[in-house]
Amino acid sequence: MNVIFQSTYYTLYQAANERCFYIDFGQKMVRMSLCQLLALRHKVMSIAIEDHFDSDLNAHGFEVLMLCNKEHLFVLNTLEILDLKKLVSNSFVSLGLSVGALETITS
Amino acid sequence: MKDIARQSMSIKVESMDLLNGQIKMEAHASATYLAMASWCEQNGFFTSAKFFFKQAEEEREHMMKIFNFLVDTGGNPISPEVTGINHDYSSIVDVFESTLEHEVKVTKSIHNIVKKSRELGDFATEKFLDWFVMEQIEEENTVRDILDMIEVTGTEGVGLQMIDNQVANWID
Numbered sequence: 001m002n003v004i005f006q007s008t009y010y011t012l013y014q015a016a017n018e019r020c021f022y023i024d025f026g027q028k029m030v031r032m033s034l035c036q037l038l039a040l041r042h043k044v045m046s047i048a049i050e051d052h053f054d055s056d057l058n059a060h061g062f063e064v065l066m067l068c069n070k071e072h073l074f075v076l077n078t079l080e081i082l083d084l085k086k087l088v089s090n091s092f093v094s095l096g097l098s099v100g101a102l103e104t105i106t107s
Numbered sequence: 108m109k110d111i112a113r114q115s116m117s118i119k120v121e122s123m124d125l126l127n128g129q130i131k132m133e134a135h136a137s138a139t140y141l142a143m144a145s146w147c148e149q150n151g152f153f154t155s156a157k158f159f160f161k162q163a164e165e166e167r168e169h170m171m172k173i174f175n176f177l178v179d180t181g182g183n184p185i186s187p188e189v190t191g192i193n194h195d196y197s198s199i200v201d202v203f204e205s206t207l208e209h210e211v212k213v214t215k216s217i218h219n220i221v222k223k224s225r226e227l228g229d230f231a232t233e234k235f236l237d238w239f240v241m242e243q244i245e246e247e248n249t250v251r252d253i254l255d256m257i258e259v260t261g262t263e264g265v266g267l268q269m270i271d272n273q274v275a276n277w278i279d
Contacts, residue, residue, distance in 0.1 A: 019111050
């Protein structure tokens with residue numbers, strides 16, 4: 001497996017022989033197709049991180065993420081979400097599918 | 108190293124995001140025209156209602172065209188949430204003026220995506236949007252012609268009835 005990008009908490013790998021990707025979330029490895037990686041990107045980039053600093057909008061500063069058609073469930077805190085956003089945006093640049101300059105997803 | 112990502116997807120994710128935004132805009136336009144059709148039906152402008160029912164269908168077709176393009180290019184099309192549809196209009200003139208404003212907004216959005224895809228070197232998206240650029244010229248022109256007709260006819264006396272009858276010229 002080849003490392004595509006490594007952030008503080010997470011690492012994205014490409015498994016060429018399986019034609020898929022793996023994300024090491026620390027406590028578990030999650031296998032993903034590119035479609036599932038795109039779905040993760042949409043979910044993560046749609047998270048309004050500003051809400052984490054407003055107790056009315058996000059009282060506890062956590063996000064619940066369901067990945068790969070509800071196969072995996074993660075509860076992530078603000079720092080982990082910020083790190084996952086970094087992993088996702090940089091990984092797509094490394095994969096050649098993003099130029100990295102435009103962030104256009106809105107919630 | 109094999110380029111699995113590029114083998115699975117033919118456009119840039121930035122283009123995909125912009126096209127998903129356009130899907131949402133087309134869906135919003137379709138819902139807005141449906142609301143206009145409803146207003147026209149309730150206020151006795153039955154031919155105009157038919158015009159807006161057709162427009163609503165057309166906007167949905169535009170949305171599906173973009174949706175299918177994202178499917179074909181290996182992207183992740185997102186089914187849009189549509190909220191905040193206005194159902195209140197002060198007159199039939201207000202309805203058509205709002206329509207033109209809406210179409211201009213759609214045109215600007217399409218042009219913006221063309222510009223961005225050109226910057227990204229995303230030729231597939233740029234080429235795909237050619238059809239939309241020409242379609243928007245036609246859409247704007249139709250509504251401008253209707254507004255011209257309204258101005259010439261006037262809204263006094265039987266003017267409103269004549270306006271509604273003449274809208275039939277722009278259906279089909």
